[in-house]
Amino acid sequence: MKVIKGSVTAPKGFTASGISSGIKRSGKKDLALIYSSAPANAAGVFTQNKVKAAPIIISMDHIRSGKAQAIIANAGCANACTGDQGLADARLMADATASSLNINARHVLVASTGSIGSYLPMKNLLPGIRSASKRLSEHGGAEAAEAIMTTDTRKKEIAVKLKAGGKSVTIGAIAKGSGMIAPNMATMFAFITTDANVPAYDLKSYLLKAVDRSFNMTVVDRETSTNDCVFILANGQAGNRMLSGKDEKDFISALEYVCTYLAREIARDGEGATKLMEIRVAGARSEKDARAAARSVAGSDLVKSAIFGEDPNFGRIMAALGYSGARLDPCLVNIFIGSIEVVRGGKTLSFDNAKARKHLKGKEVLITVMLGLGKSNATAWGCDLTYDYVKINAEYHT
Amino acid sequence: MKVIKGSVTAPKGFTASGISSGIKRSGKKDLALIYSSAPANAAGVFTQNKVKAAPIIISMDHIRSGKAQAIIANAGCANACTGDQGLADARLMADATASSLNINARHVLVASTGSIGSYLPMKNLLPGIRSASKRLSEHGGAEAAEAIMTTDTRKKEIAVKLKAGGKSVTIGAIAKGSGMIAPNMATMFAFITTDANVPAYDLKSYLLKAVDRSFNMTVVDRETSTNDCVFILANGQAGNRMLSGKDEKDFISALEYVCTYLAREIARDGEGATKLMEIRVAGARSEKDARAAARSVAGSDLVKSAIFGEDPNFGRIMAALGYSGARLDPCLVNIFIGSIEVVRGGKTLSFDNAKARKHLKGKEVLITVMLGLGKSNATAWGCDLTYDYVKINAEYHT
Numbered sequence: 001m002k003v004i005k006g007s008v009t010a011p012k013g014f015t016a017s018g019i020s021s022g023i024k025r026s027g028k029k030d031l032a033l034i035y036s037s038a039p040a041n042a043a044g045v046f047t048q049n050k051v052k053a054a055p056i057i058i059s060m061d062h063i064r065s066g067k068a069q070a071i072i073a074n075a076g077c078a079n080a081c082t083g084d085q086g087l088a089d090a091r092l093m094a095d096a097t098a099s100s101l102n103i104n105a106r107h108v109l110v111a112s113t114g115s116i117g118s119y120l121p122m123k124n125l126l127p128g129i130r131s132a133s134k135r136l137s138e139h140g141g142a143e144a145a146e147a148i149m150t151t152d153t154r155k156k157e158i159a160v161k162l163k164a165g166g167k168s169v170t171i172g173a174i175a176k177g178s179g180m181i182a183p184n185m186a187t188m189f190a191f192i193t194t195d196a197n198v199p200a201y202d203l204k205s206y207l208l209k210a211v212d213r214s215f216n217m218t219v220v221d222r223e224t225s226t227n228d229c230v231f232i233l234a235n236g237q238a239g240n241r242m243l244s245g246k247d248e249k250d251f252i253s254a255l256e257y258v259c260t261y262l263a264r265e266i267a268r269d270g271e272g273a274t275k276l277m278e279i280r281v282a283g284a285r286s287e288k289d290a291r292a293a294a295r296s297v298a299g300s301d302l303v304k305s306a307i308f309g310e311d312p313n314f315g316r317i318m319a320a321l322g323y324s325g326a327r328l329d330p331c332l333v334n335i336f337i338g339s340i341e342v343v344r345g346g347k348t349l350s351f352d353n354a355k356a357r358k359h360l361k362g363k364e365v366l367i368t369v370m371l372g373l374g375k376s377n378a379t380a381w382g383c384d385l386t387y388d389y390v391k392i393n394a395e396y397h398t
Numbered sequence: 399m400k401v402i403k404g405s406v407t408a409p410k411g412f413t414a415s416g417i418s419s420g421i422k423r424s425g426k427k428d429l430a431l432i433y434s435s436a437p438a439n440a441a442g443v444f445t446q447n448k449v450k451a452a453p454i455i456i457s458m459d460h461i462r463s464g465k466a467q468a469i470i471a472n473a474g475c476a477n478a479c480t481g482d483q484g485l486a487d488a489r490l491m492a493d494a495t496a497s498s499l500n501i502n503a504r505h506v507l508v509a510s511t512g513s514i515g516s517y518l519p520m521k522n523l524l525p526g527i528r529s530a531s532k533r534l535s536e537h538g539g540a541e542a543a544e545a546i547m548t549t550d551t552r553k554k555e556i557a558v559k560l561k562a563g564g565k566s567v568t569i570g571a572i573a574k575g576s577g578m579i580a581p582n583m584a585t586m587f588a589f590i591t592t593d594a595n596v597p598a599y600d601l602k603s604y605l606l607k608a609v610d611r612s613f614n615m616t617v618v619d620r621e622t623s624t625n626d627c628v629f630i631l632a633n634g635q636a637g638n639r640m641l642s643g644k645d646e647k648d649f650i651s652a653l654e655y656v657c658t659y660l661a662r663e664i665a666r667d668g669e670g671a672t673k674l675m676e677i678r679v680a681g682a683r684s685e686k687d688a689r690a691a692a693r694s695v696a697g698s699d700l701v702k703s704a705i706f707g708e709d710p711n712f713g714r715i716m717a718a719l720g721y722s723g724a725r726l727d728p729c730l731v732n733i734f735i736g737s738i739e740v741v742r743g744g745k746t747l748s749f750d751n752a753k754a755r756k757h758l759k760g761k762e763v764l765i766t767v768m769l770g771l772g773k774s775n776a777t778a779w780g781c782d783l784t785y786d787y788v789k790i791n792a793e794y795h796t
Contacts, residue, residue, distance in 0.1 A: 116716060301791070
């Protein structure tokens with residue numbers, strides 16, 4: 001597998017576009033369209049929040065067919081808490097996209113992100129959908145990535161190429177963060193395309209696995225949004241034979257690579273973040289325990305504040321492990337900040353504070369926890385808690 | 399029941415003191431002692447964090463007798479993650495207190511709060527315990543309240559008087575916050591004294607109930623500390639007959655009043671807080687659901703940031719309800735900010751934004767949620783998330 005330039009339009013048969021339709025007051029791009037020249041096998045993962053936005057409800061329904069040909073996504077308005085009107089608007093987004101592209105409306109997936117509780121400005125959005133359809137291009141991935149941004153400070157995209165099933169297969173993806181990010185099943189948006197030939201059923205199981213180890217291990221603020229979703233479309237145009245054995249493993253690990261890259265980018269670009277935190281937990285009794293412990297540390301406001309302050313505050317890491325729900329014997333816990341051991345057997349060590357601080361001054365902070373109870377591991381990603389997180393969220397009306 | 403002046407020294411037979419023993423670098427008071435002239439019936443609630451500080455382990459052991467005569471508590475050092483040395487130090491705190499007061503060491507409860515991972519400076523602390531013993535007075539409640547403060551900006555104390563069991567009975571209490579506050583069983587410190595005659599067994603059940611509805615419904619930052627504990631000592635010097643019927647109810651509701659007052663004070667004085675948030679949830683299917691929903695809203699960083707920004711951002715409240723785990727039908731949810739209805743049937747209302755903002759400009763913000771599913775209610779308390787929370791926790795080494 002190798003990383004190549006581009007994103008959702010790198011795989012064969014996919015085009016995309018991103019335009020400004022007038023939803024964002026700033027006039028920035030706010031409408032993204034991704035299109036496959038033929039119906040693709042499709043799978044999706046949706047927010048676990050019981051308050052689900054209208055586009056989530058519509059897309060959950062549409063994806064049951066296992067087929068999709070287009071994703072229409074807007075930023076600037078979440079179309080959540082909008083009742084029947086919101087559902088009608090989301091359905092109309094799909095219908096308008098289908099009619100512009102001359103495809104089946106049930107093959108259109110819809111996603112919205114932005115303020116909760118306001119209605120979509122349909123009179124801007126509908127002409128916008130027509131413009132986006134006309135603008136579709138093989139180079140449109142980057143502008144689509146830009147059009148789904150809200151408080152993100154940069155677009156998130158990736159593409160990889162691998163040999164699988166006797167052919168060269170490409171996977172491309174875009175994603176957005178960057179607030180309301182919590183590791184409770186699907187988080188945020190990620191749209192993944194591939195020209196691989198993969199049945200919808202397999203696609204779903206590959207996606208679930210990859211999402212579980214990537215997006216679901218990312219936490220900016222322990223908030224699960226009403227609009228999170230991850231879609232994958234596989235149009236089969238690489239012409240590969242069915243994936244099995246090593247080919248299947250390679251495809252899954254490429255997909256996991258793509259999801260993990262984007263998950264890290266989302267954490268790195270968390271609202272107000274100045275640092276990416278990676279929490280590796282080893283020696284847990286079960287994978288569930290390892291995941292809970294890693295996410296608890298990644299999500300702790302006190303750990304996140306300490307990282308912002310570049311303070312090797314292992315006590316807060318111990319506290320976050322202690323309330324994580326993971327099985328734990330404090331006397332067996334070892335903790336490293338970067339390569340500096342700061343806790344051994346649950347006890348403070350007299351470590352080189354200056355060296356630990358030096359690691360914390362970097363843009364990427366690594367915390368390694370060894371629980372000493374078993375053989376399960378997990379990694380979670382997060383970011384520091386800064387003045388700018390407060391600023392963004394005291395001033396920006398979600 | 400009426401509120402009176404004073405705190406832990408208001409009930410008959412209790413004295414207290416607070417001194418500076420040299421643990422806090424600032425030279426502020428850091429050692430509190432509370433003493434009952436005779437052994438009292440006692441109950442305690444302890445942190446659920448699996449990483450328990452040494453004083454917690456010692457006090458959990460000591461309180462099993464159902465008797466206590468003194469509480470020795472220091473601020474500035476949590477004596478957590480300190481292994482065998484920490485346990486020996488905590489035990490020595492109890493022993494030194496017992497020998498200064500000529501009482502049974504097992505009747506001494508020990509508590510520590512402050513930085514995790516450093517050792518107690520015993521050579522300052524031991525003479526400190528002797529000074530605190532000599533300084534015990536009937537007016538010492540206020541200085542004891544001051545001596546347990548860490549990032550608290552003000553001391554927290556209360557006393558109430560009621561008729562129960564044919565006598566005038568007094569309950570007094572002090573508490574401290576103000577970071578690492580999460581509603582996961584016991585939180586922070588609260589020390590409660592009463593001259594009521596109540597058996598230890600009843601005392602424990604009264605305390606559990608009161609704590610569940612007060613401290614356990616308070617959240618500053620969703621962090622359960624390693625050192626949280628609530629103690630109650632009842633020395634029986636009011637001479638009341640056994641409480642039952644209306645008397646028992648009155649005593650329980652007075653105790654709940656005391657705990658709720660302190661819980662609200664802890665939320666109001668949460669690290670960096672400028673506003674107290676009260677979240678009332680009604681119409682839940684079960685009390686568990688009501689509690690989960692209320693705590694989820696109270697703990698949401700996004701809701702807390704919006705309150706700081708004085709922004710009536712009901713979308714974030716809906717999202718926090720949706721991921722709370724409480725049973726929920728979004729179409730039945732009504733939300734009020736102050737007295738302004740902002741969501742009806744899960745849908746945004748065109749409400750008077752200026753009026754809602756006016757309520758949010760106050761020092762106390764009330765959010766009422768009606769789930770429309772059942773008859774259970776709960777109230778939770780929290781505070782806004784501000785620049786100062788980040789500042790305190792990026793700069794203060796816990």
